[in-house]
Amino acid sequence: MLVIPLVSLVALWGFAATITTSESLKLLDISTLYQAIGVPADKLARSVQREHLLSAEYLATGSAEARSLLxxxxxIADDDRQELRSRSGADDAQNAMSAPMKARYSDVMAAADELDDLRQDVDARRIDLVTLGQRYSWxxxxxxxLINSMTLSNNVELYQQSRSLTSIGLAEDHMTREIALASGLLLVNSRWEESERRAFTQLAAKREFLFEQGMLELExxxxxxxxxxxxxxxxxQFQRMESRxxxxxxxxxxxxxxxRQVAQDVDKxxxxxxxxxxxxxxxRGEPAAIGTFVRAGVAGVLGLVAVILSLFVSWRAAGxxxxxxxxxxxxxQELAEVRLPRVVERLRRGEKVDVATEAPELEPPGxxxxxxxxxxAFSAVQHTAVxxxxxxxxxxESVGQALRNLARRSQGLLQRQLKLLDAMQRQTExxxxxxxLFRLDHLTTRMRRHAEGLIVLSGGTPGRxxxxxVPVAETLQGAVAEVEDYPRVRVYPMPEVAxxxxxxxDLIHLFAELLENATTYxxxxxxxxxxxxxxxxxxxVEVEDRGLGLPAADIEAINRRLASPPEFNLADTDRLGLVVVGRLATRHGVKVELRPSPxxxxxxxxxxxxAVLAPEAVLEGAGA
Structure with a gap:
């Protein structure tokens, strides 16, 4: 209940702190990138622009003096290129660059390495002035x-001003290309070709456009x-010469x-x-970065304190x-697993139970x-359950008492009926x-067994x-006499045990129920x-029938009921005889088990x- 919101709170704080801190660190990285990349790159750019101018003059004259100056x-350009490679390759500069910056940085270094191939073409004088300007622009x-990628796009002010300066810088680059192209052509006082004039015109127009665009949003x-x-x-004066x-x-x-003089003054x-x-x-970005970093730090610390306080309070409350x-x-658990089962067991045994004593109210634990x-609510449920x-x-108990009363009345009437039948049998020839009369006597005997079975089910004893x-053989014969289809039952000779x-x-009743089931099924x-x-x-004693048998699952279920007879349920009247057998067997410690017959x-x-068997001496005395 508390873990999910707390984890979400910590995650949200961590996300906000990370975003704010990372952006502040990026602002501080601008100064590092400017010193490590911006300054040496600008120095190299100026050297390359100067090299472009001298290369154009060398292509125009081919003189030894121009070759020496070039x-x-x-x-100088090589030294500046090496300086850029060394300073920009340092760990602080590389760590300050993002992935897009590193991609642009790779393009810069590739263009710097391209100077070697360009110089070979200049030395061989197999390149014209227009193409020379295009390749030096790479x-x-x-x-x-690269400079554009170094500016944080989410800092609107710095981004706009950087773009404006970049536009003006690009205008200056176009101007140097104008100067180089015109210097090469004016040096030999040759007639300008249409492509050369068109290239100069395009450079002049782009320079003017880029300069104006940069000045629009500059502070x-x-x-x-x-x-x-x-x-x-x-x-x-440069504009006038350019227009001419x-x-x-x-x-x-x-x-x-x-x-050259005017161009040099303007470029400087x-x-x-x-x-x-x-x-x-x-x-300018450093103070803003420090201010943002301080605000982020304060907010982060306050947020962390709030998170820790929330965790502490939540942990105490949750604990x-x-x-x-x-x-x-x-x-x-004690109520469900100990107290209620104990109360129910006592009630099943017929003991008197004081509800207030056995089911006291649960003490609130807090x-x-x-x-x-x-x-x-648990206390109410407990009282209701008890x-x-x-x-x-x-x-x-009331139902059992009623059944026992009815069964005992029937038992008494049937006992009197059996005595009357016995007297009539002796008087009839x-x-x-x-x-x-014999059939009626047998039917009455079976009715008496059912009445006694009802007494057993209701928790009483038959009374007889x-x-x-009594020998076991006579007990079994008495059980056979209480079965409807008694002629099919054969009791084989057995040892004289009483x-x-x-x-x-009870055992006559037990065997009679087993024999009844055997003859019925x-x-x-x-x-x-x-x-x-x-x-x-x-x-x-084995009672074996030759019927269709029972499935293994049914035999297992019946054996469980015989070993531990369930409480008598008025809604469950199937196989009541087996319930009676289980009750009688439990009363005398007799074990009854069903098995498949061969x-x-x-x-x-x-x-x-x-313990249920009589000693042999008693049996002999009884027989005498």
Missing amino acids: ADQRR LPTAMIA PDLRAPFEKLLVSDAYR IVGGAIGPDLTHAAW AFRAAIDVGGEALAF AISRELGGLRSAA TTAEVRDVAY DAAVDQARLR DSAALED THRNP LNGSAVT SPPHTEVSVRGEAVAKGFA FGGTTAIVLIPA
């Missing part, structure tokens, strides 16, 4: 993409250096030297303005509720209202009437007893055999314990 610049373009403090550049004499070249009105006064001012803006923007519920569970309510058990026991021991007189009536032409022999633990039917084995 070689010196290449060494490295600045890759650097611009005033970052825009100031560029506004100063726009009104400078060098920039205005685009318009084709170059003239003798537009020389290479004049172009342009680079200075970009450097100022880049440094200001890079270090208290758990202990109360544990106590309630123990009390309920102060929680809901747990107390559950305890009171009251129901008491009422049921009283009902069973007519064989036909005597046979009818024998004072002297039963105590107190057990004779076997074909009418088959024999029911009864055999007996002395065994180590007493005397064993002839296909069922064999009932009755083991009479030695």
Whole structure:
């Protein structure tokens, strides 16, 4: 009940703290990336732009002086390239880069390595000025993409200003490509080809467009250096020369030297303005990062304190509720497994039960209202269950008493009827009437057995007893006499063993029920055999029929009922004879078990314990 919301709370706090802290750390990483990548990359870009200019002049003249200047610049560019590779390959720079940044960084390094192939084409002079400008643009373009990926997109202010400066930087790169292309052509004073003029015009238009786009969203403090550049004499003169070249009105006064001087002044001012803006923007992110980090830290600490406090309070509350519920569970288990079964067992034995003593109210194990309510509910259930058990026991006792009264009345009437029949049999000489009286006597005997069976089921004793021991064979013959289909029963000779007189009536009834079942559930032409022999633990009697038999599951179920006879249930009237057998066997310690017969039917084995058997001397005295 408490674990799921607490885990969700901790997970939510961890997620929020991680997101806020990671974004703050990313803001701090901007300064690291600027120093490790931005500064050396910008330095390399300037060296490559200078190399581009000298390469164009070398392609135009092919002079040794141009070749020497170009070689010196290449060494400078190589040093700058190595510096970029060394500083950007450091662990702090690599760890500060995200996956998209690392992809852009790989593009930059690949473009830097491409310089070697480009230099070979320049040395062989197998590349024109337009293509030269395009291939030298690869490295600045890759650097611009890297710088864009270094800016946090979720910091709107830094993102917009960085994009504006990037646009202006790209405009400066287009300007250097203009300068290189025009320098190469003006140096030899050659006629411009249409492709060369078109390339220059496109570079000029893109430079102007990128510069204007960058100035639109640039903040005033970052825009100031560029506004100063726009009104400078060098920039205005550069624009005039640029317009003359685009318009084709170059003239003798537009020389290479004049172009180089103006271009150099403009590029220097342009680079200075970009450097100022880049440094200001890079270090602007650090205070914001620190402020965000502090706020995130405070919020995280407060959130952690709230989570810990919630965990503590919840743990205490959960522990208290758990202990109360544990106590309630123990009390309920004792009620269900110990107290109620004990009360029910006493009621079954007919003992008087005080409900208030045997089923006291459960003591609430704590102060929680809901747990107390559950305890009171359990107490109510307990009282209801015990009251129901008491009422049921009283009902069973009343029903049993009523059945015993009716059965004993029937038993008394049947006993008088048997005496009357016996007197009539002695006085009658007519064989036909005597046979009818004998059948009536047999029927009355069976009726008496059923009445005594009802007494046994209701918890009483039949009342008929024998004072002297009776041989087992005579007991079995008496049982046969109480069976309807008695002519089919054959009692085989057996040892002369006698039963105590107190057990004779019950065992006659027990064997009669077994014989009744055997004759009922076997074909009418088959024999029911009864055999007996002395065994180590007493005397064993086998009652075997030759019927269809019973399934193994039914035999197992019947044996369980015989070993532990169930409570008499008025709704369950099937095989009441076996219930009577179980009751009588339990009363005298007799064991009764059913087994499959070799002839296909069922064999009932009755083991009479030695305690029920009479001593041999008593049997001889009784016989004398």
